[in-house]
Amino acid sequence: MSKRKGKISHQPLGECITQVQRILRERYCQQKLAKGLDGVGAQHKHLEELLRRTAVYGESNSVLIVGPRGAGKSSLLRSVLQELLEEKEVQENLLQVHLNGLLQTDDRIALKEITRQLHLENVVGEKVFGSFAENLAFLLEALKKGDRTSSRPVLFVLDEFDLFAHHKNQTLLYNLFDVSQSTQAPVAVVGLTCRLDVLELLEKRVKSRFSHRQIHLLSGLTFSQYLDRVRAQLSLSDDFCDSRFAQEWNASVKNLIEDKSVQDVLQRHFDCSKDFRSLHVLLMLCLSRVTLAKPTIKASDLLDASRLCLADCKTNMLHGLSIVELCLIIAMKHLNDVYEGEPFNLQMVHNEFKKFLQRKSNSMYNFSPPVIVKGFEHLQQLELVRPVDGSPKTQREYQMMRLMVDRSQIMEALQKYPQCPTDIKQWALSAFA
Amino acid sequence: MAGLLEHPGYDEERLKRAAEQLPCREVQAGMLLSLMGEPHQYCYPSIFIYGHRASGKSHVINVLMKELELPHATLSCVECVSVALLFEQVLRSFFGCDVASLLPRSPSLTDFVRIYRQQSPARQTRYIVMEKAELLRDADANLLPALLRLQELVEDNVTVILLSEIVWDTFRPNTGCFEPLLLHFPDYSKVELQQILSQDRHPSFSAELYSFYVSVLLGVFYSVCRDLRELRHLAALNFSKFCEPLAEGKVKETDTHKLWKNIEPHLKKAMQTVYLREVSSLQWEQMQQMEEETGALKGLSAHTHVELPFYSKFLLIAAYLASYNPARTDKRFFLKHHGKIKKTNFLKKNEKTTNHLLGPKPFPLDRLLAIFYSVVDGRVAPTASIFSQISSLVTLQLLAQVSHDDQLDSPKYKCAVSLEFICNISRTVNFDIMKYLYDFL
Numbered sequence: 087m088s089k090r091k092g093k094i095s096h097q098p099l100g101e102c103i104t105q106v107q108r109i110l111r112e113r114y115c116q117q118k119l120a121k122g123l124d125g126v127g128a129q130h131k132h133l134e135e136l137l138r139r140t141a142v143y144g145e146s147n148s149v150l151i152v153g154p155r156g157a158g159k160s161s162l163l164r165s166v167l168q169e170l171l172e173e174k175e176v177q178e179n180l181l182q183v184h185l186n187g188l189l190q191t192d193d194r195i196a197l198k199e200i201t202r203q204l205h206l207e208n209v210v211g212e213k214v215f216g217s218f219a220e221n222l223a224f225l226l227e228a229l230k231k232g233d234r235t236s237s238r239p240v241l242f243v244l245d246e247f248d249l250f251a252h253h254k255n256q257t258l259l260y261n262l263f264d265v266s267q268s269t270q271a272p273v274a275v276v277g278l279t280c281r282l283d284v285l286e287l288l289e290k291r292v293k294s295r296f297s298h299r300q301i302h303l304l305s306g307l308t309f310s311q312y313l314d315r316v317r318a319q320l321s322l323s324d325d326f327c328d329s330r331f332a333q334e335w336n337a338s339v340k341n342l343i344e345d346k347s348v349q350d351v352l353q354r355h356f357d358c359s360k361d362f363r364s365l366h367v368l369l370m371l372c373l374s375r376v377t378l379a380k381p382t383i384k385a386s387d388l389l390d391a392s393r394l395c396l397a398d399c400k401t402n403m404l405h406g407l408s409i410v411e412l413c414l415i416i417a418m419k420h421l422n423d424v425y426e427g428e429p430f431n432l433q434m435v436h437n438e439f440k441k442f443l444q445r446k447s448n449s450m451y452n453f454s455p456p457v458i459v460k461g462f463e464h465l466q467q468l469e470l471v472r473p474v475d476g477s478p479k480t481q482r483e484y485q486m487m488r489l490m491v492d493r494s495q496i497m498e499a500l501q502k503y504p505q506c507p508t509d510i511k512q513w514a515l516s517a518f519a
Numbered sequence: 520m521a522g523l524l525e526h527p528g529y530d531e532e533r534l535k536r537a538a539e540q541l542p543c544r545e546v547q548a549g550m551l552l553s554l555m556g557e558p559h560q561y562c563y564p565s566i567f568i569y570g571h572r573a574s575g576k577s578h579v580i581n582v583l584m585k586e587l588e589l590p591h592a593t594l595s596c597v598e599c600v601s602v603a604l605l606f607e608q609v610l611r612s613f614f615g616c617d618v619a620s621l622l623p624r625s626p627s628l629t630d631f632v633r634i635y636r637q638q639s640p641a642r643q644t645r646y647i648v649m650e651k652a653e654l655l656r657d658a659d660a661n662l663l664p665a666l667l668r669l670q671e672l673v674e675d676n677v678t679v680i681l682l683s684e685i686v687w688d689t690f691r692p693n694t695g696c697f698e699p700l701l702l703h704f705p706d707y708s709k710v711e712l713q714q715i716l717s718q719d720r721h722p723s724f725s726a727e728l729y730s731f732y733v734s735v736l737l738g739v740f741y742s743v744c745r746d747l748r749e750l751r752h753l754a755a756l757n758f759s760k761f762c763e764p765l766a767e768g769k770v771k772e773t774d775t776h777k778l779w780k781n782i783e784p785h786l787k788k789a790m791q792t793v794y795l796r797e798v799s800s801l802q803w804e805q806m807q808q809m810e811e812e813t814g815a816l817k818g819l820s821a822h823t824h825v826e827l828p829f830y831s832k833f834l835l836i837a838a839y840l841a842s843y844n845p846a847r848t849d850k851r852f853f854l855k856h857h858g859k860i861k862k863t864n865f866l867k868k869n870e871k872t873t874n875h876l877l878g879p880k881p882f883p884l885d886r887l888l889a890i891f892y893s894v895v896d897g898r899v900a901p902t903a904s905i906f907s908q909i910s911s912l913v914t915l916q917l918l919a920q921v922s923h924d925d926q927l928d929s930p931k932y933k934c935a936v937s938l939e940f941i942c943n944i945s946r947t948v949n950f951d952i953m954k955y956l957y958d959f960l
Contacts, residue, residue, distance in 0.1 A: 100527065103527075104527070104528075104557065104560075107556055107557065107560050108559075108560050108561075111556060111560050111561040111562070112561050114563070115561040115562065115563055115564055115670060116561065116670070116671070155695045155696075155697075155698075156698075160671075186672065187661070188628065188661045188664055188665040188668075188672070189627075189628045189629045189632055189661075189665065189672065190629055191627060191628070191629075191659075191661060195627055195629050198629075199629055199633075202633070248694065249661070280694060280695060281694060363697070363698055364698065367563070367698070367700050370554070370563055370700065371554075371700075374550075374553040374554045374556065375553060377525075377527075377553075378527065394701075395701075397703065399569065399686035399687055399688060399701065399703070400686055400688070402569075402570075402686075402703045402705070403569070403571070403686060405705065405706065406570070406571040406574070406705065406706030406745065407745075408741070408742060408743055408744055408745050409742040409743075410742060410743050431876070431877075431878065433875065433876050433877075433878065434876045437876055451742070453743065454791060456791070456795050456797075457743055457790065457791075457794070457795065460794070460795060461743070467684070468571075468684060468685060469685050469686075469689055480878055480879070480919075480933070480935075481878065481879075481935055481937075483878070483937075484877070484878025484879070504708060504709075505709075
C-alpha cells in the first residue's frame with residue numbers, strides 16, 4: 087500500500103526538507119510530541135481516569151504532577167487532554183482554565199484571569215464582592231445549567247504551582263481546594279511543579295483540603311530506552327506527505343543511532359540529563375544543519391552539536407581575554423592554591439604577578455598599574471571575579487574578591503588560547519616557573 | 520567573499536548584502552540563520568547569545584533582522600527601567616501604536632500576554648532581541664523565566680534572543696527555568712581584527728600604509744585590549760599623528776621603520792591616558808597640538824595635581840602611617856628613647872610586608888594626632904583649624920571615616936590614598952616616608 091501511496095505523493099526534495107524542518111521544529115519547540123509519551127503509561131492512565139471522572143461524572147478532584155524540569159509534565163497533561171477532548175461529551179461539557187504562576191503573580195490578577203477564561207466578564211460586570219471566596223462561588227454558580235441542578239465541570243490547570251503557594255494567605259489555592267472538597271461545583275485542580283517539597287509550602291488549612299494525590303514523573307530511563315526515545319523524536323510518522331522520503335529518512339535515522347560514535351555521544355548526554363528539553367536542544371542543532379544539499383543527519387552533525395552543547399561557557403569566555411587579564415586570572419589561581427580559596431584583593435594579585443615578572447629577565451608584560459586595574463575591572467564586569475558579600479567598602483584595590491572560575495577551566499582555556507606564550511603556560515602549571 | 524550565507528526561504532540578494540556587512544562573522548551568522556530556519560517555521564523559543572564586548576553580537580542580529588526584513592523588536596534592557604516600557608516597545612514594534620496603547624497603567628505580565636494573544640498570529644517568526652540581558656536578573660523574579668518560555672505562553676511563533684557578556688550560569692534562578700539554546704560568539708582573532716580595522720581606511724591613503732598602521736597599533740595594544748570598538752577609537756584618534764611625517768615630506772610611505780619609530784612612543788603614551796580615560800579624546804587632540812607648539816612633555820596623570828595646605832599634608836602622612844603600621848610599632852618609630860627593642864624581635868617574619876597587601880586599617884583620632892605631632896616640625900597647637908583640616912580631608916575622600924557619624928568621642932578613620940600618592944606628597948615637604956613604614960624596613 088505504501089508503494090502505491092509513494093507514487094501518488096512523490097514530491098521534490100526541497101519541499102520534503104521544508105516539511106521535515108516544519109514538523110520536527112514544531113516537535114522540539116512546542117513540545118508537540120510525535121506520539122504518546124513512552125514509559126509513563128501508568129501515570130497517563132491515572133491522570134486520564136481522574137479527569138474523566140470530573141468531566142463525565144462531575145466528581146471533584148485535585149492532583150499534583152511533580153517532576154523535574156523538562157520531564158514532560160505539560161506534555162503528559164496535554165496528551166491526556168487531547169485524548170479526552172476527542173470524546174464529544176467531554177468536549178461539550180468541560181471548561182478549562184489555564185493559570186501560570188509566572189503570569190498570575192497575585193490572586194487578584196488570577197481571579198480576573200479566571201473570569202476572563204470562563205467568559206464571565208459580562209455577568210460579573212461592576213459587581214463588588216466582599217471576599218475572594220464569594221467571588222469564586224459566584225463565578226461557579228454562573229456556570230450552572232438552565233435547570234440549576236448540575237453545573238458544568240471546570241478544569242483548573244496551575245502551571246508552576248509552587249509560585250501560587252507564595253501568594254498572600256494562599257487564598258486562591260485555599261478556595262480552589264475548598265471547592266473541590268465541597269459539592270459546590272465539579273472542579274478538577276491540576277498543579278504542575280518541579281518542586282518535590284511542594285506540600286511543605288502549603289499552609290495547614292490548604293494542605294488539609296488537598297487530596298494528596300501526586301503523580302510523579304521521575305524517569306528511571308535506561309540507555310536503550312533513551313536511544314529509542316531519540317529515534318522516536320527524529321523519526322517521521324507514516325502520514326508524511328512523501329512516504330518514500332519518510333522511509334529513507336527513518337532508515338537514515340536508524341543507521342545514525344546505531345553508529346558507535348553517536349552512541350558514545352548520546353551516552354554522555356544521557357549521563358548528564360535524561361529530560362526532553364536538553365535532548366531537544368541537541369536535536370534542534372542537528373536539524374538546523376539539514377539542507378537541500380545534505381538531506382540527512384550525519385554522525386558528524388551530532389558530534390558537532392554535542393560539542394556545542396557541552397562546551398563550557400566560562401572556558402569560552404576565558405578564551406577571549408587579553409594577555410594581561412589572563413595573567414591576572416593565573417595569579418588568582420595561584421593565590422587560591424596557596425591560601426586554599428581564601429578571598430584575595432587586587433593588590434595581592436598584582437603582587438603575585440610582579441613576582442612572576444621578576445623571575446623573567448625580559449619585561450614583555452610590563453604594564454603600568456592603572457592598566458592592570460582596568461583589566462581587573464573588566465574581569466569583574468564579566469563576573470569572573472566577584473566581591474565577597476558583606477565586606478566593608480574600601481578602595482577598590484583592597485576590595486576582597488573571589489575567583490568564580492574553576493582550576494580545570496583555566497587549564498582548558500590555556501590549551502586553546504591562541505598564541506599563548508610558553509612562559510605563561512609554564513607559570514600556570516607551577517607558581518614557581 | 521568566503522562563506523556566503525545561504526538559506527532557502529530568504530531572498531538571495533538580501534543574504535548577499537547581509538553577508539557583506541558581516542566580515543569575519545560568517546560562521547556565526549550562518550549558524551544563526553540555520554537555527555532561525557525559514558521564516559514561517561518555528562524557531563527555538565529562546566536563544567542566549569554570549570560573547571565578549573564588541574564581538575559582533577548585536578551587529579549580526581541587527582544586520583540579519585534589517586536586511587531580511589524580519590518582524591522584530593530590538594530593545595536594550597538598560598532603557599527598559601520598568602517592565603511597562605518593555606511591553607510597550609514589543610507591542611508597538613509588532614502591532615503598532617494602537618495595540619501598545621491597550622496596555623493598562625503599570626501592566627503585569629498577564630496583561631501583556633493577554634493583549635499579545637488577542638492579536639493575529641504570526642505568519643513568520645517574530646523576534647524579540649534583548650541587549651544587555653544581564654540586567655533582567657535584577658528585574659522582577661518571574662520576568663526572565665516568563666520571557667524564556669514566551670513562545671509557549673502566547674502560543675505564537677515568537678523567539679526571544681538574549682544578548683549578554685555574562686555566561687548563562689549566573690542567570691539561572693533557584694528553581695530552574697526553561698533552558699535557552701546557548702550560542703557563543705568567539706572573540707575576533709588578531710588577523711580578523713587587522714582585517715576589520717583596515718576597512719576603516721580613508722580613501723586618500725593607500726591600503727598598505729593603513730594596514731601597516733593598524734598592525735603597529737595592534738602590536739602595542741593587542742596584549743592589553745581586544746575590544747574592537749576601543750581599538751577603532753584609538754586608531755581614529757592617533758592616525759593624524761602617524762601621518763604627520765608624511766605630510767611634512769620627511770618620510771616616504773615605504774619607509775616603514777621611520778614611521779614606526781615616530782608613532783610608537785606616542786601610542787605608548789596613549790595607552791597611559793586615552794585608554795584609561797584619564798583624558799577625553801578632545802583633550803588628547805588638544806594635547807597633540809600643544810605638543811607641536813611647545814614641544815614639552817607634561818605629566819599627564821591627573822593624580823599628581825592635588826594641592827594641599829602644609830598641615831594637611833602632614834595629617835595625611837600621619838594617617839597613612841597609622842593605617843599601614845601596626846600600633847605596637849609606633850613606639851619604635853616615634854619615640855626618641857624607646858629602650859631595648861631588639862630588631863629581631865621587632866621584625867616578626869610572618870606579618871612582614873603584608874600590610875600593603877591587605878589595605879589600610881582603621882585607627883582612632885588620638886593615634887593620628889599623636890603621630891602627627893611627632894612627624895611635623897615645630898610645635899603645633901591642637902586648634903580647631905587642625906580638626907577642620909581633618910574633616911576637609913574626609914570631604915576630599917583622602918581619608919575615610921569608618922565609625923558612625925554619631926560617634927563623637929573617638930571617631931575612626933582610614934587612609935584612602937595610594938603609596939605613590941603619599942610618596943609624592945611627602946617629597947614636597949621633605950619627609951622620607953619610606954623610613955617610617957614598617958613594610959619597607
